Amino acid sequence: MSSPAVVLRDVRFSYRSGPEILDIPELTIARGERVFLFGPSGSGKTTLLGLLAGVLTGYTGSVEVLGQDMAKLRGSARDAFRGSHIGYIFQLFNLIPYLTVEENITLPGRLHPARGKQTGDVNAVAQRLGIEHLLSRSVTQLSVGQQQRVAAARALLGGPELLIADEPTSSLDFDHRERFLELLFENCALSNSTLLFVSHDRSLAGKFDRQLSLLDFNRAHRKEAAV
């Protein structure tokens, strides 16, 4: 438990023969920290998340997540690691359209027995997020706000050590945004999860323990700007 949630050292990454997207000398996120990551679009946010989640490979340097060196995991082990330890929330359309709300929430646990074992009570999570009355609904009947809360419930179920949220609030209006963030904080605190929250909406930044500007620690763009 003593290892930080995320440690990046000398990480460079570019898509196949494209320009360098990431050049990060050093980045550390402590366990239980709530980090707000911001940067203009195209600054490499999504790429960074792909590295942390173990979806993108082919980087140089080292990426350690929850003490695990991602380079040392082979394909399926990486997928299993992601499924078991990381919760992920997208900006939009987080849910599988042909499953019910409850089936969507429990899917990671069913795909990964390790996650399934620690799966807490679906009802409890649903209740904390205020969606317990929607469990048997089809996801297509939900409003956008409800969908995002279902996505949060899925990401939080089983208390993953790391929760990555990629602009989860940008499709919500102001009130819902505040409420959603509160719920996220509450639940992360409950399961002691580290939260990496990505957004370009700086108005939310003040609520987080730490604010990170990708432009500050990603040198790839500085080089490009110099050219």
Place this chain on the structure above:
Amino acid sequence: MVLLSLAWKSLRNRLLTTSLTVLSIGLSMALLLGVENVRVGARESFANTISQTDLIVGARGGSLQLLLYSVFRIGQATNNISYESYQHWKNHPAVAWTIPYSLGDSHRGFRVVGTTEDFYQHLRFRRDRQIEFAAGHSPKDVFDVALGSDVAQALGYKLGDKVVIAHGVAAGRGIADNDHADKPFTVSGILKKTATPVDRSLYIQLEGITAVHIDWADGAPPMAGDEIPASKISKENMKVEQITSFLLRCKSRIATLQLQREINTYKDEAMQAIIPGVTLQELWRTIGYAEDALQVVTIFVILVGLLGMLVSLYTSLNERRREMAILRAIGAGPGKIIALLVLESGLLAFAGCILGVVMIYGLSFIFQPIVEQQFGLYVPVQPPTQTGWIYLGAVIFAGLLIGFVPAWKAYRNTLADGLSVRV
């Protein structure tokens, strides 16, 4: 199991495409199984045109020819056999029963067969079915005639109608239409449909054949003044001199080969005996090309059905990129994505096969009597034959295999997309 339920729910979600795909596979499967059933049915009907007959005996000649004119009423005998020889074999201790045929005359394109009560008693087809009468009874008098059901239907005859038979068997009319016009026959009975060549003949007594030819000499009609009127003819004064061939049943099947040899080497007359099953098989081999052609066509139909499935799965992938990204995000590896799509395509093929089997069952159940009536083809309603099972297995396997195409595409997509999908 998780993937299977995912695949199932995903298919159910795209209900219209799914049902159309299943329907198209089901239809082609039904066609394939149907053709298979018809093929088996045709072969069975063919092989069972006569049953329980151990030997067919006629004058020496081609064995195929003997089979053709004795069973299928096709072609003609080059020689007859004497009634004495027939009597000899009929009374042979190893023989259970015989059915004599005297051929050579016709009525408006249908063959006229001279025979005896034995025909109505002993003839068997399709294992153990025997001749039955739809109306009336077997010919009791020299000038009585029983009609095969096709004959009665085609010519619209009913009991009591007068029928004039013609000399010769040329299609349509006889050599001269009214050869035997002086001795008309009366319809005494109409046979039930048998779906065999039996339906396409008229049956009179052996003595009837003798009677219409009594005043003929050397195959030519009588000269004026030499005619013997029908009124002077009775069954008792008609002497049967010769017949064309006869069917024979042994008391024990083991004696068949022994008896065949005996007949083939019979000193008093040049005769031959053939085993119908063997010769039928020979004949089937020569006319079996059609079934191969039919099979090739249906295999292409199946391929088209599977191709339709491939297209529908493949085109659905673009709408499903988002779904794949979500699955990746919650920890489904490329292997699971591939498995999901292969399962979907396997399920489609499986459902299509089930639908095909159900359809063909239903269709053969409904259409069996009609097909039998119209085409004389008895198609059995039965579970898939061994070949049918092989087809089913092959199609499901092909379905799984085809699933790898969209699966590979999806895999490439997920690699390119990662967790980011621009919707």
